[in-house]
Amino acid sequence: xxxxxxxxxxxxxxxxxxxxxxxxxxxxxxxxxxxxxxxxxxxxxxxxxxxxxxxxxxxxxxxxxxxxxxxxxxxxxxxxxxxxxxxxxxxxxxxxxxxxxxxxxxx
Amino acid sequence: xxxxxxxxxxxxxxxxxxxxxxxxxxxxxxxxxxxxxxxxxxxxxxxxxxxxxxxxxxxxxxxxxxxxxxxxxxxxxxxxxxxxxxxxxxxxxxxxxxxxxxxxxxxxxxxxxxxxxxxxxxxxxx
Numbered sequence: 177x178x179x180x181x182x183x184x185x186x187x188x189x190x191x192x193x194x195x196x197x198x199x200x201x202x203x204x205x206x207x208x209x210x211x212x213x214x215x216x217x218x219x220x221x222x223x224x225x226x227x228x229x230x231x232x233x234x235x236x237x238x239x240x241x242x243x244x245x246x247x248x249x250x251x252x253x254x255x256x257x258x259x260x261x262x263x264x265x266x267x268x269x270x271x272x273x274x275x276x277x278x279x280x281x282x283x
Numbered sequence: 284x285x286x287x288x289x290x291x292x293x294x295x296x297x298x299x300x301x302x303x304x305x306x307x308x309x310x311x312x313x314x315x316x317x318x319x320x321x322x323x324x325x326x327x328x329x330x331x332x333x334x335x336x337x338x339x340x341x342x343x344x345x346x347x348x349x350x351x352x353x354x355x356x357x358x359x360x361x362x363x364x365x366x367x368x369x370x371x372x373x374x375x376x377x378x379x380x381x382x383x384x385x386x387x388x389x390x391x392x393x394x395x396x397x398x399x400x401x402x403x404x405x406x407x408x409x
C-alpha cells in the first residue's frame with residue numbers, strides 16, 4: 177500500500193498569498209497517477225487536479241499541480257477567500273487507492 | 284454532469300450490517316465506474332471499493348472481508364453493504380464516479396473520483 181504524507185498539516189496565509197502544499201509517497205506513484213481534492217466544511221471533496229498536473233473541468237488556473245515519482249506539489253498562486261479549506265492528495269496508480277491525511281489552509 | 288444521492292439508515296447497531304444506496308441521475312449507471320469512500324468525523328478519507336456494470340470490482344483489503352458493492356441497473360442505483368460494524372465504522376459515506384481517461388501515452392486509466400454525492404452520516408451505536 178502506498179502511504180501519502182502531506183505537509184504541512186496546517187498552512188496559515190492571507191488572501192493574495194501563494195500556497196504550496198506537498199504530498200510525498202512511500203513509493204513511486206506509477207505514471208504520476210496522483211490527484212488533488214479540496215474539501216470545505218460540511219461538503220464533499222471536489223476534484224481539482226489529476227494526472228499530477230491536469231486541472232479538472234471548471235477549476236481556476238490559479239491551481240496548479242506538479243511533481244512525479246514520490247514528490248508532488250499543489251500550488252495556489254494567489255489565494256482567494258473561497259480557497260481556505262482542507263486539501264487532500266490521492267494516488268490511483270496502485271491498489272488500494274490511498275489518500276494523504278490532508279493539509280488545512282487557513283487565514 | 285452526474286448527480287449522486289446517498290440514502291440509508293443513519294443509525295446501525297454494533298455487529299449488524301450497514302446498507303447504503305446511491306441513486307444516480309443525469310447519467311447512465313452503465314457509463315461509469317462507481318465507488319464508495321468514507322470519512323470518520325474530523326478525519327481523513329478512506330477508499331472502500333469500486334464496481335463496474337460488467338461486474339469488475341476492487342476493494343480495499345482493509346475492508347474486503349466485510350464489504351459488498353453491487354449494482355441495480357434497472358433502478359440506476361448501486362449499493363454498499365458493510366457487515367459486522369463497530370464504532371470505528373462511524374463515518375460520512377460518499378458515493379462517487381471514477382473517471383476513466385487516456386493518459387499522454389494513450390493508456391486507459393481508471394483515474395480519480397470526480398463526481399461526489401453529498402454524503403450520508405452512518406453512526407454505529409447501540
